[in-house]
């Protein structure tokens with residue numbers, strides 16, 4: 001028999017309206033992103049259900065596709081290649097790098113960012129070819145003050161530098177930066193209007209102990225605890241054992257970690273962040289291995305050290321061509 005209690009009827013109707021709105025929002029996300037990748041049989045099955053079930057079925061299928069096989073075609077994530085110059089270069093060498101960047105040609109479908117030593121930031125910002133963005137390699141979690149040797153997000157903004165690399169393993173290992181400090185820096189830089197390349201990665205010891213996922217999930221979670229909006233974040237997965245060693249992760253090893261990261265982000269942050277956030281691979285990337293790595297569905301670009309100082313960087317930028 002139908003419920004006649006007015007309070008219950010109103011409460012139930014309100015619940016249905018809110019629930020339908022929720023699924024309608026999901027529906028528009030799915031229509032845009034997932035519909036093209038589902039099978040005709042499933043599309044048929046979805047049509048025979050109501051909006052809620054329709055959306056739920058599709059969303060599940062979409063997540064399954066994305067996190068088992070990798071998001072087909074990268075789901076519109078723009079390939080992004082960063083060059084981390086680290087503490088290298090003189091003005092003459094900086095000019096040589098700028099020359100090969102100007103000569104290119106650089107694939108217009110790839111976002112290119114060079115991570116420059118602080119003293120050359122302004123010079124590179126003024127002399128880099130159009131389309132090449134500039135990143136600092138560090139910045140502190142305060143606007144200004146008594147922090148000798150540090151640079152602030154405000155200073156970077158002041159000279160129109162739009163990006164900063166944070167949490168690099170060399171900052172973690174040599175300068176003792178903790179997960180929490182890095183997360184605070186990421187949050188502060190984002191709040192100041194910078195875009196961030198946030199680096200994570202396990203050491204050889206951690207990999208050999210089977211702790212790769214535990215470590216990278218912990219590093220991501222520390223950041224997730226401090227930020228809400230991931231729009232301006234690129235994650236760089238850089239296994240420490242592959243950095244500067246010539247020992248690149250195989251495309252399969254890198255893809256495995258990238259996929260696991262996306263799955264973790266889907267579960268702990270949100271499916272839409274998992275789908276949209278770009279994850280770079282870093283660690284002995286060269287002109288010779290970039291194509292195979294770049295062909296993996298969850299590898300959305302590279303963070304390049306040594307090879308970013310050489311003309312082969314152009315080849316790496318063009319890995320997806």
Ligand SMILES: O=C(CO)COP(=O)(O)O
Pocket residue numbers: 084168238242243244245246282283284285303304305306307
């Ligand atoms: O640390 C890196 C980029 O941030 C990787 O360095 P290499 O490419 O020299 O291994």
